[in-house]
Amino acid sequence: MSRDPAWLGRVFWILAAAALLWPALVVTEFRPWVFFDPENLRVTATFIRDFFPPALEPEFLWLVLGEAWRTIAIATAGMTLALTLAVPITLMVTRALSISSLSGEMGRIPYAVRQGLRWLLILLRSIPELIWALIFVRVVGLGPAAGVLAIALTYAGMLGKVYSEILESGSTASATGLLRNGGSRMQAFLFALLPQNASELTSYTVYRWECAIRSSAVLGFVGAGGLGQQMDTSMRMFNGGEVATMLIVFVALVGIADLLSAWLRRVMR
Amino acid sequence: MHVTLTAASGCHLAAKPGVRPAVRQVSLHIEKGEQVAVIGPSGAGKTTLLLLAAAALKPSEGQVLLADQDPWTVSSTALLAMRRQLFYAPQVPPLPPRQRVVTALNAGRLPSMTLWGSLRELMFPDDIEPALEALRAFDLEEKLWERVDRLSGGERQRVGLARALMSPARLWLIDEPLSALDPRRAEQAIHTLTHTAKQRAVTLVTSLHQVSVARSAFPRIVGLRHGELAFDLPSDQVTDALLSDLYANEEPVDTVPIELPTAPKIVHCR
Numbered sequence: 184m185s186r187d188p189a190w191l192g193r194v195f196w197i198l199a200a201a202a203l204l205w206p207a208l209v210v211t212e213f214r215p216w217v218f219f220d221p222e223n224l225r226v227t228a229t230f231i232r233d234f235f236p237p238a239l240e241p242e243f244l245w246l247v248l249g250e251a252w253r254t255i256a257i258a259t260a261g262m263t264l265a266l267t268l269a270v271p272i273t274l275m276v277t278r279a280l281s282i283s284s285l286s287g288e289m290g291r292i293p294y295a296v297r298q299g300l301r302w303l304l305i306l307l308r309s310i311p312e313l314i315w316a317l318i319f320v321r322v323v324g325l326g327p328a329a330g331v332l333a334i335a336l337t338y339a340g341m342l343g344k345v346y347s348e349i350l351e352s353g354s355t356a357s358a359t360g361l362l363r364n365g366g367s368r369m370q371a372f373l374f375a376l377l378p379q380n381a382s383e384l385t386s387y388t389v390y391r392w393e394c395a396i397r398s399s400a401v402l403g404f405v406g407a408g409g410l411g412q413q414m415d416t417s418m419r420m421f422n423g424g425e426v427a428t429m430l431i432v433f434v435a436l437v438g439i440a441d442l443l444s445a446w447l448r449r450v451m452r
Numbered sequence: 453m454h455v456t457l458t459a460a461s462g463c464h465l466a467a468k469p470g471v472r473p474a475v476r477q478v479s480l481h482i483e484k485g486e487q488v489a490v491i492g493p494s495g496a497g498k499t500t501l502l503l504l505a506a507a508a509l510k511p512s513e514g515q516v517l518l519a520d521q522d523p524w525t526v527s528s529t530a531l532l533a534m535r536r537q538l539f540y541a542p543q544v545p546p547l548p549p550r551q552r553v554v555t556a557l558n559a560g561r562l563p564s565m566t567l568w569g570s571l572r573e574l575m576f577p578d579d580i581e582p583a584l585e586a587l588r589a590f591d592l593e594e595k596l597w598e599r600v601d602r603l604s605g606g607e608r609q610r611v612g613l614a615r616a617l618m619s620p621a622r623l624w625l626i627d628e629p630l631s632a633l634d635p636r637r638a639e640q641a642i643h644t645l646t647h648t649a650k651q652r653a654v655t656l657v658t659s660l661h662q663v664s665v666a667r668s669a670f671p672r673i674v675g676l677r678h679g680e681l682a683f684d685l686p687s688d689q690v691t692d693a694l695l696s697d698l699y700a701n702e703e704p705v706d707t708v709p710i711e712l713p714t715a716p717k718i719v720h721c722r
Contacts, residue, residue, distance in 0.1 A: 282528070286510045287465060360546035363508045364619065365536030365563040370570050374559040378548040451550075 233423030237431060244428070247413070251432050254409035257327045257402075258395035261334025262388075268339035269346060276300045277347035279355045279376060280368045301344075308340025316402045330407030334395050345387055353380045382451040386444050393440035400433065453519050453537050453622040453655055455482045455505050460514035462497075462504045473512055474500040476679045482655060484622075487646055489666035489687075490659040492676035493699050498659035499543065501676065502625045505657060506540035507531065518623070536563040539621035543628045545612025549601035553592075553611055556600055557583040560618030586614040589644045591637075605632040613641055617648055624649060626658045630665065638662065642669045663695060 283290035315333035357375035403411015417425035457480040461473040475497040503509035507523035590610040609632045630638040649656040675682040
């Protein structure tokens, strides 16, 4: 047996992936060479020229900083609400804390409960936050509250799914040990799963917080406050300089979140 | 807590159906407070036997009774109460790498703590005396505040054994407690386990590769071969002939008997 027994499967899946990718490219009208058409290049150049120079008047910068602060607040409040929803659901969904699976097969009722909660998470995260925000703007009016609620619901779905998968994919030997000896599920979580997976959970949470900042910019376009709403206003007035300033502030925010995540990972190693 | 197995068979958790069970038709009765060593070649089913007795593996045939109750027919509350009474320590100590030894040891007490108690214990471990005593018995006092991943393999195994001393269990099922320990530490560990088990009238069942330790430290020895019970005798009736039949075509870890004194002399060479 001199040949790797897995080679046939691997070649097949690579060809299958390529075969599936081709129609996808056709359907999405993937024609990158269109960018380099001279007419389109000129339009692009004019568009980009509008962004320079970025608006740097002190009172505008002050306004932008205020809106940036509001954006961070929306993202943080949304994430906090999402966590209060996601953490209990994670504990109920994750198979690493299943007592009935200790002996092999998960019981039928625990399985049904877990599947039901999994579908709840799917429902929460499949509706785009833009739709949620549009709904909430009608309910609670224009302003940050709608954005916070929209982020909370969507991100609860995402956090719940990924947290439960992180808990299952790490080593579960310590949790199984505690459950076998009669510990409760919360105890197994606090004393075994949490210390085992703290660093992955933290870095994913900080990444999602960064995504929440980006989301709150998009939600601003439907009136949910923050930098996004300001960007919408500036774009309607064709003020490219103001938009450029806000984009730079945005990049800075995401950069700060990235530094925070790297620092936390280092500290928690 | 007494344990009874009646013609019990158990398959590996991940075994495919139709595969020969790892333990077949084993009948065993262990009284309260007894100390039993389970020996046998690798793959004989020692771990599966301990898992069956720990209510961690459902028997594919036969019956397992813990304190005259069948863990697989009672309600889940009763099963939880039964599990609280036992302590199963697998071969590789299940300690989260980034956890500190003090928390890992306090986790052994969890079955007797409420949720609020455990939360407080996690944030502010103030009651460290029991943990210190357990570590002292294994000569690891100075490692109380260390992280588990900073310990050597032998130290980690001893912390896993020290957890047994912390638990409120009446039945200890310990899988290969001496696999990573040198002979001196192995003597100390076995002495601590058997001595504490006797003091607390805890039933102790251990699987061992070190035959000489089994003969000198345990009053009763159970031999397993290919998943079946080869013998179940008081240790003074276990002859060399029986042992060589048990390990026929396999090498036991040690065949030279080690003199086990009644109290180990602990010499600090630091």
